[in-house]
Every structure is written in C-alpha cells, then in structure tokens.
Amino acid sequence: MKVFFDTNILIDVLANRQPFYDDSAALWTLSERRTITGLVSVLTFTNTFYIVRRLTDLKTARRALTLIRDAFTPVACNGDIINQAIASRFGDFEDAVQYMSATVIGADCLVSRNVSHFPVSGDCPVLTPPEFLAAHSFE
Numbered sequence: 001m002k003v004f005f006d007t008n009i010l011i012d013v014l015a016n017r018q019p020f021y022d023d024s025a026a027l028w029t030l031s032e033r034r035t036i037t038g039l040v041s042v043l044t045f046t047n048t049f050y051i052v053r054r055l056t057d058l059k060t061a062r063r064a065l066t067l068i069r070d071a072f073t074p075v076a077c078n079g080d081i082i083n084q085a086i087a088s089r090f091g092d093f094e095d096a097v098q099y100m101s102a103t104v105i106g107a108d109c110l111v112s113r114n115v116s117h118f119p120v121s122g123d124c125p126v127l128t129p130p131e132f133l134a135a136h137s138f139e
Contacts, residue, residue, distance in 0.1 A: 001136075003031070004039045004102035005072065006095075006112035007047050009129060014052055014064050020113060023129035027111060032071040035138050040072045041101045043094070075101045092117055099124065 005027070011017065012024035031038025045065055053061035081100045090096035095117040102110040103123040110126045112118065118126040127135070 002037045002039055002105065002107045003027070003132070004041075004075070004098070004105065004107035004110040004124070005031070005044070006098055006110060006114065007040070007044045008113050009111055010040070010044065010048055010068060011051055012113070014048065014067070015055060020129070023133060026133060027129050028071060030138060038072040039075050039102070039105055039107055040068065041098055042074045042077050043097060044068065044072075045074070047094070075105045077101060080104065090117070099126075 009024045009027060012020040013028050017024075028038070030036045045068060048064055048068060049061050052064045077097060081097060081104055084100040084104075085093060085096035088096045088100070090099070095114070098112075099110060099118055099122075107124055109132065110118065110124050111129055111132050112126055113128055115126045115128055
C-alpha cells in the first residue's frame with residue numbers, strides 16, 4: 001500500500017507535538033518497517049529542515065532529514081506537478097503540490113491532519129492518521 005505523508009505528520013513526530021504524536025508515530029513506524037510504502041514529496045525535506053532548524057538547531061535538523069530519508073521514499077517534484085498545482089483551486093500552494101504529487105505517483109491515499117485543505121472527492125483519498133489507522137489493521 002502506497003501512503004503519501006503530508007509534512008505535518010512528520011513534524012508531529014519530530015517535534016513531539018501533542019496530542020498528535022502517537023498516531024503520527026504509528027504511521028511513521030509502518031513506513032519505517034516497510035509495512036506500507038511511505039511516500040513524501042522532495043519538498044518535505046526542505047520544509048522540514050526549515051521548521052526543525054527554527055525550533056532546534058542545525059545538527060537536529062540534519063538528523064531529521066536522515067530519519068525521513070531512511071523511513072520514506074521521496075517523490076520527485078516535476079513541471080507537471082507544479083503546473084497541476086498552479087491550475088488547481090487549492091487555497092494553499094504547498095498543499096496543492098503535496099496532493100498532486102500523491103496523485104501522480106498513484107498513492108492509495110494521502111495522510112494529513114489538515115484534510116479540509118484537500119478535495120473531498122478526488123483522485124486520492126485524504127485521511128487523518130486516526131482515520132487511516134482505524135481503516136487498516138496491520139499485524
């Protein structure tokens with residue numbers, strides 16, 4: 001199962017954001033163990049570095065990138081994705097890039113805490129971490 005992760009899920013884990021940490025960490029672990037194929041946009045690396053660097057320090061930000069690289073498969077951002085994101089009706093361009101990346105790669109779903117930022121019906125279902133975990137059982 002190919003699951004595309006919105007950046008906020010990774011930040012929940014890296015910054016230990018409560019009350020979101022447990023569900024986000026459970027999803028991260030599924031990807032880390034290769035129970036699912038966890039996908040992230042290459043933009044997630046730059047966005048995460050920026051956020052973690054602001055919250056902590058350079059060493060911690062670099063470590064975060066290594067953790068993401070080791071647990072997730074990066075999805076390239078190309079001109080088609082950018083064009084689709086620009087043409088979309090998304091209020092937030094970064095969310096549009098995330099969603100278009102998920103659809104282009106053929107993800108089974110996109111996991112985000114901000115489901116209201118994405119289409120209700122579209123090419124790729126968008127679930128919160130609790131919704132994803134409730135809908136799928138992994139032994």
